[in-house]
Amino acid sequence: MTQAWANFFDPGHPAGRPSFKSRSRSRPAVDVPQARDLNITRLSRRWGAVNLPKVGRVRFRWTRDLPGVTRGGPAGRITGARLVKDAFGWQIVFRAERQVPAPVARPGPGLGIDRGITVALVLSDGTTRDHGEWLTSGEKEHLRRLEKTSARRRAARPPGQRASRRLARTYDRIARLRATAKRRAVDWQHQTTTELARTFGVVVVEDLTITNMVRTAKGTIERPGRNVRQKAGLNRAITGQAWGRTVTLLEYKTRDRGGLVVKVPAPGTSQTCHRCGHRDPAARDGTRFSCVNPACGWAGHADTNAAINIRNAAGTAVSGRGDLGAARSAKRQPPRAA
Numbered sequence: 001m002t003q004a005w006a007n008f009f010d011p012g013h014p015a016g017r018p019s020f021k022s023r024s025r026s027r028p029a030v031d032v033p034q035a036r037d038l039n040i041t042r043l044s045r046r047w048g049a050v051n052l053p054k055v056g057r058v059r060f061r062w063t064r065d066l067p068g069v070t071r072g073g074p075a076g077r078i079t080g081a082r083l084v085k086d087a088f089g090w091q092i093v094f095r096a097e098r099q100v101p102a103p104v105a106r107p108g109p110g111l112g113i114d115r116g117i118t119v120a121l122v123l124s125d126g127t128t129r130d131h132g133e134w135l136t137s138g139e140k141e142h143l144r145r146l147e148k149t150s151a152r153r154r155a156a157r158p159p160g161q162r163a164s165r166r167l168a169r170t171y172d173r174i175a176r177l178r179a180t181a182k183r184r185a186v187d188w189q190h191q192t193t194t195e196l197a198r199t200f201g202v203v204v205v206e207d208l209t210i211t212n213m214v215r216t217a218k219g220t221i222e223r224p225g226r227n228v229r230q231k232a233g234l235n236r237a238i239t240g241q242a243w244g245r246t247v248t249l250l251e252y253k254t255r256d257r258g259g260l261v262v263k264v265p266a267p268g269t270s271q272t273c274h275r276c277g278h279r280d281p282a283a284r285d286g287t288r289f290s291c292v293n294p295a296c297g298w299a300g301h302a303d304t305n306a307a308i309n310i311r312n313a314a315g316t317a318v319s320g321r322g323d324l325g326a327a328r329s330a331k332r333q334p335p336r337a338a
């Protein structure tokens with residue numbers, strides 16, 4: 001077994017991944033709790049080497065700067081490692097202790113973000129951040145065929161009999177394509193949230209845990225998407241998890257830079273005019289907002305209007321309290337249009 005792993009990790013050896021007798025649904029992982037004997041070295045730009053107990057010296061793809069190892073890299077030290085198997089094969093993850101300088105408070109310009117119906121994120125400054133489909137049309141077609149194949153094989157299987165090797169391989173291919181899509185989604189979220197955290201000090205988002213808003217394929221209960229094409233299937237499933245992750249990433253990235261994420265309850269943000277505060281469901285028509293107050297008459301993109309309302313819902317609370325730290329308690333304040 002140990003030799004099988006050593007062969008597998010040896011790039012010059014033709015041996016494939018050693019296989020297990022039983023397939024469990026859990027993710028196999030091996031922990032290396034001590035960093036003492038790892039002896040991490042960099043071999044080239046793309047490759048590094050590490051000592052693993054009972055396996056020996058193995059090479060790994062070098063994907064990021066390691067604290068205390070990369071010259072000029074982040075300060076800190078490696079404290080251990082973990083081998084994890086995912087849909088792409090074995091990955092090595094290093095645990096690290098990093099010294100992070102205390103962030104300097106940086107109010108910066110405030111930003112409201114709304115989850116758009118046709119685009120991923122709509123910003124209160126009138127811009128949007130969007131992404132394409134996570135899989136190419138060829139990959140989607142491939143996935144569709146694999147899913148059909150696996151359904152057929154599953155249906156043909158006598159009850160009680162374990163999955164055939166061919167079916168297991170099909171499952172693996174499906175898992176790899178889904179993991180590819182998710183990896184691209186997370187990558188986009190990282191890039192987008194880093195850019196936003198760099199630019200804006202205070203980022204205001206809708207607190208969905210307390211707004212009781214239910215999103216359906218046709219939009220939301222509050223704002224049904226009329227004639228709006230929805231991103232379907234896998235894309236929608238990923239988007240479902242995506243908002244929570246976007247907020248989590250924004251929270252730590254803004255905090256590292258001395259900024260802050262404020263979550264506000266924002267009922268009615270899509271029906272209220274951000275300029276005059278007039279609220280009327282009739283103002284909204286699909287992605288278009290036209291204020292029905294004749295004295296105002298503001299018209300523009302409905303999601304931008306909502307994003308401005310979200311920003312203002314925290315803005316009034318912040319200025320009312322007179323300091324940024326108090327913005328956290330804005331959670332309990334009713335939203336007001338400026």
Ligand SMILES: [Zn+2]
Nearest residue numbers: 273276291296
């Ligand atoms: Zn108005």
